[in-house]
Amino acid sequence: MTKKWHALFWLIALVSTCLHGEGCSGSCSSARSPQSADTSLSPIHAPVIPAPDPERLVQLVRAQLQWGPRVPNTAAHDSCRVWLLAQLRGIADTVFEQPFRANVYGRTYQCTNIIARLFPEQPQRILLCAHWDSRPYADEDPVTEHRTRPVPGANDGASGVAVILELVSLLRQSPPPAVGIDVVLFDAEDMGAPSDEKMFCLGSKHFATYMPLSPRPRYGILFDMVGDRDARFPMEYNSYQAAASVVERLWRLGKLYGGGHFIDQIGGSVVDDHLPLIEAGIPTVNIIDLELVGNSSPSARRRYWHTTKDTLDNISGNTLASVARVVLALLYSDTPFPL
Ligand SMILES: [Zn+2]
Incomplete structure (x- = not known):
């Protein structure tokens, strides 16, 4: 993703005044029911919400990194594509590829969106998405010689994919009531030069243009940079504009299950894969560690966006699990479709 340069909007959201449940210190288990006076948050249909496994989540990130950066037209990209397909074929009802060519600054790249469906009989559907490619050049790296190297993409890419793989696995084991799940892993999200917005999000643009899903999902949730051990997820501005009711539900559940993240x-707005979906009529929420974008974090350790330091040592299984827990709490609630 890249930063949207026109403005930053920092507003206190009204939702903070609507919270009824007890805050979670970070140790709460997703196997417990929310202690909330708001019955719309109670998972009444499922005896327990399945619990994401932090260690497995880190393994899922590590597995994607084993071949190196997943830059299109490289062997690592192809190996990871094959691995992702195999992972999803073991747990989804339908898995297929949406290949496309991306023309970026005079070069042609063979790219592939990876699409999976669970519970195809369900007409009311939710889209879970992330990008699986890695940025070809670490152009934000403080070391000049590193700026032509690819980004490892542990957080920028692999973290969101890991959360989706874990979610799909848990949903397969314990299907939520009356919710169909569609998954898209977008390729070619991260190939644009800074401020060249049209060269970002090429996979999601292709997907939105040739929409291969019918019926279309009611709304989407995008996961991008969701694995840092000190992650901070304010509500992304474009997400709030497009899907305020989903954002508010997720962040209320985030107070209960989100480990303080x-x-x-x-927060500010970013150019990311949710924008083509929103423009195509699928309101989509981006869960993203916003202050990483542009390397504006007060923590020096966290200034690794689009650098060679976007590596596994920044990743926390607990953060990944807390993001998965929040989404599961929505999917298993008695009103998983706030819009
Ligand atoms: Zn990126």
Whole structure:
């Protein structure tokens, strides 16, 4: 993703005044029911919400890194594509590829969106998505010689894919009531030069243009940079504009299950894979560690966006699990479709 340069909007969200449940210190288990006076948050249909496994989540990130950066037209990209397909074929009802060519600065890249469906009989569907490619050049790296190297993409890419693989696995084992799940792993999200917005999100643009899903999902949730051990997820501005009711539900559940990572503020806007979906009529929420974009974090360790330091040592299984827990709490609630 890249930064949207026109404005930043920092507002206190009204939702913080609507919270009824007890806050979670970070140790709460997703196997417990929310202690909330708001019955719309109670998972009444499922005896327990399945619990994401932090260690497995880190393994899922590590597995994607084993071949190196997943830059299109490289062997690592192809190996990871084959691995992702195999992972999903073991747990989804339908898996297929959406190949496309991306023309970027005079070069042609063979790219592939990876699509999976669970519970195809369900007409009311939710889209879970992330990008699986890695950025070809670490152009934000403080070391000049590193700027032509690819980004390892542990957080920028692999973290969101890991959360989706874990979610799909848990949903397969314990299907939520009356919710169909569609998954898209987008390719070619991260190939644009800074501020060249049209060269980002090429996979999601292709997907939105040739929409291969019918019926279309009611709304989407995008996971991008969701694995840092000190992650902070304010509400991304475009997400709030497009799907305020979903954002508010997710962040209320985030207060209960999000391990302190979900911040009750509307943050800045980013150009990311949710925008083509929103424009195509699928309101989509981006869960993203916003202050990483542009390397504006007060923590020096966290200034690794689009650098060679986007590596596994920044990743926390607990953060990944807390993101998965929040989404599961919505999917297993008695009103998983706030819009
Ligand atoms: Zn990126």
